[in-house]
Amino acid sequence: MAPGISAASKTRRRLATVLLCGAVSAATSALTVAAEADTPYSPYVSESPQRQVYFGDTHVHTGLSADAGGSGTRLMPEDAYRFARGEEVRSNTGQPVKLKRPYDFFMITDHSDGMGLISDLLEGTPNVMEDPSGRAYHEDFNAGGQQAADAMFRLIAQFAQGETPPALLYQPGVPAYRAVWERLVQAAEEFNDPGQFTTFIAYEWTSLVKGNNLHRNVIFRDDADKALEVVPFTMMPPIGSQNPQDLWAWMAAYEEETGGDVTAIPHNGNLSNGMMFPLRDDFANGKELDAAYAKSRMTWERLYEVTQYKGDGEAHPLLSPDDEFADFETWDFGNLDVSEKKTDAMLPGEYARSGLLRGLQLQQTLGVNPYQFGFEGATDTHTGLSTTGEDNFFSKFTTVEPDGERMTHAGSSNPDIGIEGYTGAMYNAAGLTAVWADENSRTAIFDAMERRETYATTGTRITLRFFAGWDFDEEDAKAPDLARRGYAGGVPMGSELPRADGDAPRFLISALRDPMGANLDRVQVVKGWVNSDGEAQEKVYNVAWGGDRRVDDEGKLPPVGNTVDLSVPTWSNSIGVGELSTVWQDPDFDASDAAFYYLRVLEIPTPRWTAYDAVRFGVEVPEGVPLITQERAYSSPIWYTP
Structure with a gap:
């Protein structure tokens, strides 16, 4: 008997070994069954990592x-x-x-x-x-x-x-x-x-x-x-x-x-x-x-x-x-x-x-x-x-x-x-x-830059997804695998939308606030198109927003509000929302007109750097200098060619 190990302790170890061997055998059998199954338990097997x-x-x-x-x-x-x-x-x-x-x-x-x-x-x-x-x-x-x-x-x-x-x-x-x-x-x-x-x-x-x-x-x-x-x-x-x-x-x-x-x-x-x-x-x-x-x-x-x-x-x-x-x-x-x-x-x-x-x-x-x-x-x-x-x-x-x-x-x-x-x-x-x-x-x-799957921000780190296709629905916007559905059912920002017969294109949109920044005010789709006469036109659509605001008859959305306190300066995330997602369909689509679409996402108002300087250095701000800003992000466009 080894010094310091009792007979009772040896008995417990033998029992643990028997149980462990049984568990290993059972686990091995389960792995074998899973490996032989048509569909593996892990949903990520053979799937490329999401970008x-x-x-x-x-x-x-x-x-x-x-x-x-x-x-x-x-x-x-x-x-x-x-x-x-x-x-x-x-x-x-x-x-x-x-x-x-x-x-x-x-x-x-x-x-x-x-x-x-x-x-x-x-x-x-x-x-x-x-x-x-x-x-x-x-x-x-x-x-x-x-x-x-x-x-x-x-x-x-x-x-x-x-x-x-x-x-x-x-x-x-x-x-x-x-x-x-x-x-x-x-x-x-x-x-x-x-x-x-x-x-x-x-x-x-x-x-x-x-x-x-x-x-x-x-x-x-x-x-x-x-x-x-x-x-x-x-x-x-x-x-x-x-x-x-x-x-x-x-x-x-x-x-x-x-x-x-x-x-x-x-x-x-x-x-x-x-x-x-x-x-x-x-x-x-x-x-x-x-x-x-x-x-x-x-x-x-x-x-x-x-x-x-x-x-x-x-x-x-x-x-x-x-x-x-x-x-x-x-x-x-x-x-x-x-x-x-x-x-x-x-x-x-x-x-x-x-x-x-x-x-x-x-x-x-x-x-x-x-x-x-x-x-x-x-x-x-x-x-x-x-x-x-x-x-x-x-x-x-x-x-x-x-x-x-x-x-x-x-x-x-x-x-x-x-x-x-x-x-x-x-x-x-x-x-x-x-x-x-x-x-x-x-x-x-x-x-990614060459395929234009990029977007610009004014310094904030908003996470932005933008896909175009013909069959997206609201369930896709609510799904936890939104990006997978976007790639499977359409094309991402920076792409050309293939021509297809049917209704107007549908856009799958998701915006998530900067985790260390301000809430989101709204998501807009900016559309530009050229009609058959060669005339260039544009329109901005409000497609998702926070709060109980309503778009008026001219398509305008009331301001989100303003929580900026210039004396500190600071702001509060008591307005706006952390995440916005939707599926939007172009109500003015004409299949014969070439067009582009891109997203503009706006945060709620926050202090501009001039406001921080005014407080830190105790200086008077010159007339006309803005003290408040609305940070934003711009997605790369998606193009439609008839």
Whole structure:
């Protein structure tokens, strides 16, 4: 007998062993029976995992971009990645800052033109100091503060008008240029952690046509081995070009030569003075667009950045006068360098909704829709800090990081032509890109972006589902497996709805509030269509909402209310609802009209970042500055083609 073990204890162990063996035998028999059954007990056997939603920022600048570094940003790519994955860092003005929630994926998009320039300007390398403009920029940028900010705007203006001094025209071939590109690629590789935090190799192509913004962010699906076979395409000749069609040719050549995969995402049409969604070719003496242009643009530009720090680009109140939510964070004073004032005639070529309508019109004549893009959101921060929380907003430039004067900080203006410009209070704490992907990896997220299964938010993390089909019913909207039913019975956001005989299409919709945010006010369907006469039309439908409100005869829904307390500031989730789902059928459907549909989801009112600043710094808010906002999400459209 082993020391310390009694005879009674041994008896109990023998009995337990007999019982356990019997249980194992019974369990084995049960497993055998289940394995032999036609239908396994587990409902997930042989089923692919449902796609998950991942949130990220696709547009971030660090101190390696000339305008960012020149205006005081000293955070580098490595700092930006550490911050985005949830670490606390010190801002460019020395303030501790941290995210409430880390991002799932992240892209640093430093400018392709001028890579390496800002480092040489700050250091004062011999080639820079030999040039009078170089010496002046060296002194101004090192002075910091407003002097550096003014120099930054001066540099942007020279670049926008094609007047950059030759000594400062950093392009591929300049040693410093290649070194910066390699650093950006290596940093993306170092911080890429699939499944936890995915980073992408990327850059921003910064085309400006006499100050009109045509910028695109270029995103690689690939790793360093392919991305380092090239250097970024630039805007400035003789190597680069202002024409987006030349960028698309560069992208096609990259894929052909490397076997890689790349996409481009335009942004800030509101600063393009009508050039973002043209009806004619601005680079070919205004000739009519052709099918080749339409096919190329649809191929290389699958998404559009619909919201960011420099304004929201979904709709404009003059273009959508019946839409009470169209005037949201609107920037419409001029082009990027304020060299030309905005006119009403420019607006249809600038906003996402009007761009989608123009796409339907062009499809009637060209057979291809050049503006068949999905939606995504980003920050365009130039501080290295991607902050979309209204209570944690570090703005676009170092000069407007949190302090008591940033609301009145002056941006670009041009009083000679009547452009008052903007102030720090106009910056918008937006946005985010949400993707429905199979996993958190470069390939899965990139593939979701290419199939346009994405949506944009103004910083909130609403969970949004949107499917179109012909046979959905209300039971599908109530089912716990709503997404499975959506994929099985229709197509998701970003898709084309196959033609089918029968009634109007049915849309399966689900919106869930940000678990750390505000309740939902309503879900709207935005429809745009072109009739047989080629006339573009639009309508906004309220399809689901919280409370006992009723839609009036004109289709309008009363406001949800307002619980914001500006003295704190805070709000209450005592109004609105946490979840909205429905099946909606288009009551105005005409099977002969091409159309698109997308969702706009609004939260209840909450404090804007200006309200937090007013309390924290005890400052008086300038007249006209909003203190309350309604965060929102925009799904990618679904298209119907007769």
